Amino acid sequence: MRMRLRDVAERAGVSVKTVSNVVNGYLHVAPDTRARVQAVIDETGYLPNLSARSLRSGRSGVIALALPELDMPYFAELTRSVVEAAQEQGWTVLVDQTDGLREREVLVAEGIRHNLIDGLIMSPVSLGAGDLAERSGGDLPIVLLGERLDAQHVDHVAIDNIGAARSATQHLMSLGRTRIAAIGDQPHSAVGSGVAYLRRRGWAEALTDGGLVADPALVVDVATFRRQEGAAAMRQLLASGTQPDAVFCFNDTLALGALRTLAEAGLRVPDDVAVIGIDDVEDGRYSVPTLSTIAPDKAQIARTAVQMLAQRLVPRAADAPPREARAGYVLVPRESTLGRAAG
Amino acid sequence: MRMRLRDVAERAGVSVKTVSNVVNGYLHVAPDTRARVQAVIDETGYLPNLSARSLRSGRSGVIALALPELDMPYFAELTRSVVEAAQEQGWTVLVDQTDGLREREVLVAEGIRHNLIDGLIMSPVSLGAGDLAERSGGDLPIVLLGERLDAQHVDHVAIDNIGAARSATQHLMSLGRTRIAAIGDQPHSAVGSGVAYLRRRGWAEALTDGGLVADPALVVDVATFRRQEGAAAMRQLLASGTQPDAVFCFNDTLALGALRTLAEAGLRVPDDVAVIGIDDVEDGRYSVPTLSTIAPDKAQIARTAVQMLAQRLVPRAADAPPREARAGYVLVPRESTLGRAAG
DNA sequence: ATGAAAGCGCTAACAG
DNA sequence: CTGTTAGCGCTTTCAT
Numbered sequence: 190m191r192m193r194l195r196d197v198a199e200r201a202g203v204s205v206k207t208v209s210n211v212v213n214g215y216l217h218v219a220p221d222t223r224a225r226v227q228a229v230i231d232e233t234g235y236l237p238n239l240s241a242r243s244l245r246s247g248r249s250g251v252i253a254l255a256l257p258e259l260d261m262p263y264f265a266e267l268t269r270s271v272v273e274a275a276q277e278q279g280w281t282v283l284v285d286q287t288d289g290l291r292e293r294e295v296l297v298a299e300g301i302r303h304n305l306i307d308g309l310i311m312s313p314v315s316l317g318a319g320d321l322a323e324r325s326g327g328d329l330p331i332v333l334l335g336e337r338l339d340a341q342h343v344d345h346v347a348i349d350n351i352g353a354a355r356s357a358t359q360h361l362m363s364l365g366r367t368r369i370a371a372i373g374d375q376p377h378s379a380v381g382s383g384v385a386y387l388r389r390r391g392w393a394e395a396l397t398d399g400g401l402v403a404d405p406a407l408v409v410d411v412a413t414f415r416r417q418e419g420a421a422a423m424r425q426l427l428a429s430g431t432q433p434d435a436v437f438c439f440n441d442t443l444a445l446g447a448l449r450t451l452a453e454a455g456l457r458v459p460d461d462v463a464v465i466g467i468d469d470v471e472d473g474r475y476s477v478p479t480l481s482t483i484a485p486d487k488a489q490i491a492r493t494a495v496q497m498l499a500q501r502l503v504p505r506a507a508d509a510p511p512r513e514a515r516a517g518y519v520l521v522p523r524e525s526t527l528g529r530a531a532g
Numbered sequence: 533m534r535m536r537l538r539d540v541a542e543r544a545g546v547s548v549k550t551v552s553n554v555v556n557g558y559l560h561v562a563p564d565t566r567a568r569v570q571a572v573i574d575e576t577g578y579l580p581n582l583s584a585r586s587l588r589s590g591r592s593g594v595i596a597l598a599l600p601e602l603d604m605p606y607f608a609e610l611t612r613s614v615v616e617a618a619q620e621q622g623w624t625v626l627v628d629q630t631d632g633l634r635e636r637e638v639l640v641a642e643g644i645r646h647n648l649i650d651g652l653i654m655s656p657v658s659l660g661a662g663d664l665a666e667r668s669g670g671d672l673p674i675v676l677l678g679e680r681l682d683a684q685h686v687d688h689v690a691i692d693n694i695g696a697a698r699s700a701t702q703h704l705m706s707l708g709r710t711r712i713a714a715i716g717d718q719p720h721s722a723v724g725s726g727v728a729y730l731r732r733r734g735w736a737e738a739l740t741d742g743g744l745v746a747d748p749a750l751v752v753d754v755a756t757f758r759r760q761e762g763a764a765a766m767r768q769l770l771a772s773g774t775q776p777d778a779v780f781c782f783n784d785t786l787a788l789g790a791l792r793t794l795a796e797a798g799l800r801v802p803d804d805v806a807v808i809g810i811d812d813v814e815d816g817r818y819s820v821p822t823l824s825t826i827a828p829d830k831a832q833i834a835r836t837a838v839q840m841l842a843q844r845l846v847p848r849a850a851d852a853p854p855r856e857a858r859a860g861y862v863l864v865p866r867e868s869t870l871g872r873a874a875g
Numbered sequence: 876a877t878g879a880a881a882g883c884g885c886t887a888a889c890a891g
Numbered sequence: 892c893t894g895t896t897a898g899c900g901c902t903t904t905c906a907t
Contacts, residue, residue, distance in 0.1 A: 191671065193884060204894045209886065217892055239648040240586040241884035244899050249583065251626065251648070259615065260814070265608035272602065272629045281645065283594065283626040286615045302624065304900090305582040305594070328534065416818040445818055452820040471603070475759040475788055477795040477820045536900060547878045552902065560876060584900035587883050647884090 192235040201229045212237055248307055251281045252498060255297045255311040257289040261414065262442060262470035264312070267334075270491035271310060278499055280307070289314030300329045308498040310334060318342060330501035332494045335384060344501070346493045346514040348485045350384055353518050354391025357437050357465045357483050360520055362399050364527075366435035366463055369396065370407040372422040372447060373414065373439025388439045388467070406431055411443065419446025427454055434462060435526075441466035441473050441482055448476060448525065464525040478524035479531065490516045535578040544572045555580055591650055594624045595841060598640045598654040600632040604757065605785060605813035607655070610677075613834035614653060621842055623650070632657030643672045651841040653677060661685060673844035675837045678727060687844070689836045689857040691828045693727055696861050697734025700780050700808045700826050703863055705742050707870075709778035709806055712739065713750040715765040715790060716757065716782025731782045731810070749774055754786065762789025770797055777805060778869075784809035784816045784825055791819060791868065807868040821867035822874065833859040 194212070198205045203226060210218050211226040218226075229235070243249040254271050256264045272282045283306060287293040294316040297309065312334040321331075321342045333345035361369050371392045375385040393403035406429070409422040419438060423446065426433060438444035444466030451458050458464055458478055465481040466473065473480030493514045500506050524531045537555070541548045546569060553561050554569040561569075572578070586592040597614050599607045615625045626649060630636040637659040640652065655677040664674075664685045676688035704712050714735045718728040736746035749772070752765040762781060766789065769776060781787035787809030794801050801807055801821055808824040809816065816823030836857045843849050867874045 194886095195884080205885080206887085206895080207893055210893085213886085219892065222892080236643055236646045238587070238884050239646055240583050240592065241647070241899090242886075243583040243648075244581070244587050244883090244901085245885045245887085247899080249648070258612065260605070260609045260612045262603070262605065262608070262815075265605070266603045268627070269601065269603040269629065272627065281626060281628070283624060284611070284615065285624070286612065300579055303579045303582060304584070305586075305592070416814065420818065445815075449818040449820060449822075471759065472605075472788075472815050475763065475792040477792060479792075537902095538900080548901080549879085549903080550877060553877085556902085562876060565876080581900050584883090585902075587885085588900080588902045590883080 192233045194235075194237070197226065197229050197233065197235050200233070201226045243304070247304075248502075249305055250279060251283050251306050252308045252310065252495075253283045253285055253297070253302055253306045255285040255287050255294070255309060257287055257312060257314050259284065259286055262472055263440065263468045266470060267312075267487055267491065270487045271495065274488075274491040274495040278495055280495070287311075287314070291315035291317075291320070295320050295324075298324050298329075298331060300324075303329070307502060308332070310494045310498065330498055332497045332501075334490065334494060336387060337383075342511060344497045344512050344514075346490055346497065346516060348490075348516050348518045350387035351391040351394065353467055353483045353485070354388040354437070354439075355395040356518075356520050357467060358392045358395035359399070360481070360522060360526060361435040361437060361463055361465060362395065362401070364435070364459075364463060367401060368404075368407065368431075368433045369401070369435045369437060370409065370426055370433035371437050371439070372409045372411065372419060372426070373443050374408050374410050375412075376410060385439055392437055407433055411439075414440045414443055416442050416446035416449070419443030420450045421446070423447040423450035427456075432462075435459075436462060436464050438464065438466045441468040441470045441480060444480055444482070444525070445472060445476055448478070448480065459524070459526050459528050469521055473523070476525075478528075481523045481526040481531075482521050483518050484521045485518045486516045535576045537578075537580065540569065540572050540576065540578050543576070544569045586647070590647075591845075592648055593622060594626050594649050595651045595653065595838075596626045596628055596640070596645055596649045598628040598630050598637065598652060600630055600655060600657050602627065602629055605815055606783065606811045609813060610655075610830055610834065613830045614838065617831075617834040617838040621838055623838070630654075630657070634658035634660075634663070638663050638667075641667050641672075641674060643667075646672070650845060651675070653837045653841065673841055675840045675844075677833065677837060679730060680726075685854060687840045687855050687857075689833055689840065689859060691833075691859050691861045693730035694734040694737065696810055696826045696828070697731040697780070697782075698738040699861075699863050700810060701735045701738035702742070703824070703865060703869060704778040704780060704806055704808060705738065705744070707778070707802075707806060710744060711747075711750065711774075711776045712744070712778045712780060713752065713769055713776035714780050714782070715752045715754065715762060715769070716786050717751050717753050718755075719753060728782055735780055750776055754782075757783045757786055759785050759789035759792070762786030763793045764789070766790040766793035770799075775805075778802075779805060779807050781807065781809045784811040784813045784823060787823055787825070787868070788815060788819055791821070791823070802867070802869050802871050812864055816866070819868075821871075824866045824869040824874075825864050826861050827864045828861045829859045 194205050194208050198208045275282050285297050308330040310332045331343050336347040374389050396403045411418040467483040469482045469484030537548050537551050541551045618625050628640050651673040653675050674686050679690040717732050739746045754761040810826040812825045812827030
């Protein structure tokens with residue numbers, strides 16, 4: 190039989206309030222009363238009804254994490270970090286998969302899980318500033334992952350994408366490469382989070398600053414950031430006749446796809462073509478060759494996002510001005526740019 | 533202002549019952565009444581309080597998925613499949629990360645999220661039959677992922693691990709390999725889900741059946757199924773002086789780690805050593821060389837697990853006898869066994 | 876087809 | 892330090 194707070198109270202010969210106090214760890218309970226109540230709890234295996242608690246208290250202890258695709262290594266690794274950071278705050282994570290579809294992102298931000306979740310951490314793909322401004326689920330605290338090109342309507346945490354892209358490109362330049370291609374631009378990337386737009390800009394700036402030209406012929410668009418697209422983009426680059434001596438991929442999975450194409454084409458990495466990505470996913474540490482990359486501090490991103498959410502839940506902090514946090518990143522050169530010497 | 537059912541009822545000039553009927557899509561509502569109520573709902577942006585609904589109805593519409601590690605590609609891909617299958621049933625997925633720790637697995641199975649979740653799908657690592665038999669959260673429907681060596685206390689869905697391991701090994705034998713090593717055994721793998729135990733058994737059976745000997749010297753233990761361990765195991769194998777001409781890794785990430793070590797050692801795959809894994813994770817389709825593998829039908833596993841859970845929730849089906857479902861798998865030979873011809 | 880009212884199990888104000 | 896009690900917002904008999 191499923192025990193209720195009341196049943197425990199009866200058995201222990203106390204009131205529900207006292208049991209509630211024990212369950213919630215309040216201080217002002219006489220030691221022997223507490224012991225007696227605890228004994229009944231242990232013995233009956235009582236578990237509080239979380240729905241009831243949530244209805245009453247207005248808090249569920251659950252936060253949602255909305256990501257485009259759970260099986261992309263970067264998001265999988267980020268999920269892990271968020272789950273861990275949330276656990277430290279006593280939160281459970283509920284995962285929403287949006288597939289990057291605007292419709293689904295809007296739904297999630299509107300509060301599709303209303304009153305079931307205390308807050309939302311989302312990595313938006315198609316969600317625009319307008320969607321955020323006019324959302325009606327206005328009381329659901331949100332933290333966005335990734336830079337926002339548009340207004341500062343919400344809290345967000347991100348790395349400096351332009352800076353990261355510059356670092357990657359400068360690393361290739363420091364190795365004497367001059368024809369540096371870019372894989373990963375996206376047709377409409379100036380909307381939403383605009384990662385592709387920012388990374389392309391960082392690439393262009395680095396080249397220009399170094400006295401090179403950012404040749405549009407060396408930029409290849411992709412539909413997604415998956416390996417398949419990276420492989421296809423690299424094939425396109427090779428077929429175009431303008432063979433680069435280095436490639437900056439906008440993320441690691443694109444880079445891993447590019448490595449695959451280069452291997453098939455019989456080109457040596459990095460001797461013929463050097464390759465670098467962004468994300469530092471685990472795959473890149475064991476690929477052949479190992480992948481040079483820019484490593485964002487995922488733990489810091491996760492921790493910061495969770496903390497921002499926690500702060501929004503402090504009663505009067507609800508309508509404090511939106512904050513923007515920057516997480517760190519670091520260049521991790523490996524074999525795909527340095528060669529076997531990298532080991 | 534946050535609308536309640538009651539507020540909507542007032543504005544529409546009907547009772548709460550009627551609004552509830554509209555919200556829940558019941559049939560017996562006069563068309564014009566329905567239209568009027570719906571208009572108020574749209575206009576006010578009313579969203580039902582899910583905690584209240586859950587408290588009252590005993591259903592939350594949320595199921596939990598408990599996995600050891602979210603950033604292992606196989607689990608990440610499986611998560612995606614489960615989320616999709618759950619969505620079809622109108623369920624949201626709440627993810628628990630257990631790190632394979634018995635303590636955490638027990639906690640989750642005991643009903644740590646009690647009344648917040650309608651059911652649990654779990655891929656256990658250390659959870660034993662005893663834990664399951666004596667769990668007190670006896671009314672939380674559970675479906676286990678992976679074979680159970682021990683009793684049939686719960687529903688579970690799995691591939692035939694012995695068969696899958698046999699197929700992998702036989703594929704290597706069909707290529708004329710005779711010194712076939714096995715990477716991935718685990719010291720205490722005869723407890724819990726025992727994947728390692730079963731896969732080792734499949735490997736041994738295939739060899740014996742084929743007239744070869746299952747040499748214990750060719751079996752390497754690992755602590756986890758990560759790339760790092762696969763790389764280390766392969767190094768150990770090479771250092772031992774008994775160089776194999778093929779390696780069956782108990783999963784793909786171990787195999788990817790092994791490939792890395794072989795590349796570092798200057799050995800050619802598959803010419804010197806052929807390699808095969810199990811899981812068919814995306815990484816293996818783009819690695820250099822591409823990875824031969826046994827592909828379990830992840831979509832089927834996910835769909836079946838979700839369906840089993842759904843069936844448990846039908847009122848009187850709650851204590852039907854536990855069921856065991858088998859998902860299919862298929863051999864996917866790629867370059868790591870067939871060479872460049874595989875393309 | 877719609878309304879009135881009870882109550883799901885918990886928390887927190889208020890009393891004592 | 893402990894007890895009593897009023898809801899949180901919804902679903903669901905039971906009436907009408």
